[in-house]
Amino acid sequence: xxxxxxxxxxxxxxxxxxxxxYKQSNTxxxxxxxxxxxxxxxxxxxxxxxxILIPGAGNAHEAxxxxxxxxxxxxxxxxxxxxxxNFKKRxxxxxxxxxxxxxxxxxHQLYDLIIEQTFFCALDPNLRPxxxxxxxxLLHSKGKLVGLLFEFELTNEGPPFGGSYLEYQNLFSKxxxxxxxxxxxxxxxxxxxxxxxxxxESQKPIG
Numbered sequence: 001x002x003x004x005x006x007x008x009x010x011x012x013x014x015x016x017x018x019x020x021x022y023k024q025s026n027t028x029x030x031x032x033x034x035x036x037x038x039x040x041x042x043x044x045x046x047x048x049x050x051x052i053l054i055p056g057a058g059n060a061h062e063a064x065x066x067x068x069x070x071x072x073x074x075x076x077x078x079x080x081x082x083x084x085x086n087f088k089k090r091x092x093x094x095x096x097x098x099x100x101x102x103x104x105x106x107x108h109q110l111y112d113l114i115i116e117q118t119f120f121c122a123l124d125p126n127l128r129p130x131x132x133x134x135x136x137x138l139l140h141s142k143g144k145l146v147g148l149l150f151e152f153e154l155t156n157e158g159p160p161f162g163g164s165y166l167e168y169q170n171l172f173s174k175x176x177x178x179x180x181x182x183x184x185x186x187x188x189x190x191x192x193x194x195x196x197x198x199x200x201e202s203q204k205p206i207g
Contacts, residue, residue, distance in 0.1 A: 034065040036186045037197045038117060041146055048072055050112040053138065055104045056119030058083045064091050075111075079103055105130065110140050116147025116198070121160035128171055136175035139202035145176065148184060148195045165196060176200035 034042070042062070048070045054063050057076045060083070066074045068091075077100040078084055084099045100107070104119075105127075114135060123131060135145050152162040168181060180199035187195045 034061045035117060035148060035188065037148060037184045037195070038062050038115060038146070039065060040186065041199075042066060042069065045071075045113075047112075051075070051110070052113045052115065053077060053109070053111045054115045054117065055107070056122060057087075058118070059090075060087045062115055062117055063087070063094075067091060067094055074098060075100060075109070077102060077104060077107060105134055107138065109138065110143075111138055112140055112143050114139060114143070114145045114147075116145060116149070118148075118160065120147075121150050121162070123159075123161070125154060125161050125163075132171050132175055135200075136202050136204070141202055141204040143202045144179075145172075145198070145200040145202070147198055148187075149198055150191075150194055151183065151196050152194050168196065168198070172198075172200050175203065177203050 039062075042065060049072055051073045052066060052071060053075045054060055055077045057063060057078050060076045060078075063074050063076045064087070074094075075098045076084065076087060076094075079102065081101050084101055088094065088096070088099060120128070120131060139145065149168055150160060150162050151164060154162045154164070154167070165181060169178060172178060177200070178198075179201050180197060182197060183193065184191075184195040184197040187193075
C-alpha cells in the first residue's frame with residue numbers, strides 16, 4: 001500500500017507538473033535572490049572546492065551566489081528542464097556539466113554539502129522518509145545537509161507542505177547528527193517565524 005501511494009505521488013508531482021509551473025511563471029516560492037540565512041551560511045565557508053549539490057533547485061539563486069563567490073564544484077539538479085535553462089541564461093559562465101536534469105531519487109554522486117531550499121516542502125509528505133535516507137546516501141560521512149524547512153501545520157494543501165520541529169527531529173535523527181534545528185532569525189518578512197534553519201551532519205557506519 002505504501003509503495004502504491006509513493007508511486008501515485010511521484011506521478012502527480014512529476015516533470016510535467018513542474019514544467020507547467022515554470023512555463024506559466026507560477027513560481028510564487030521564488031524570492032528572486034539567495035535567502036539571507038543561506039547566504040550568511042555560505043559567507044562563512046572557506047573551502048571553495050567543496051562538492052555542493054542543490055537539488056530541486058528551481059531558478060537556483062543560491063547556486064548563482066555560490067558560483068559568483070568562487071565555489072568551483074556546485075551542482076544544480078532539477079527534474080524540470082525550464083528552470084535549468086533559466087539559470088544558464090542568467091549565469092552563462094556556469095558549467096553545463098554541473099546542470100543536472102534528473103529525478104533526485106535516481107541521482108548517484110557524493111557531496112560534501114547539500115543545500116535545501118524549498119525542495120523538501122515541494123515533495124509529497126509520503127516521500128519524506130525516502131528523502132532523508134537519500135540525502136544521507138548522497139553525502140560523505142560528516143557531510144552536511146544545510147537549509148531551511150517550513151514550520152507551519154502540515155495539511156493536505158500543497159505544495160508547499162508544512163512540518164514541525166518534532167517531525168524533523170524524528171525524521172532526520174536516524175541518519176544525521178542534528179547540529180542545528182532552530183527558528184531562523186533572519187528570514188524574509190513573509191516567512192518570518194515560519195522557517196527553521198537546519199544543519200544536519202551525515203552519520204555513516206564505519207567499515
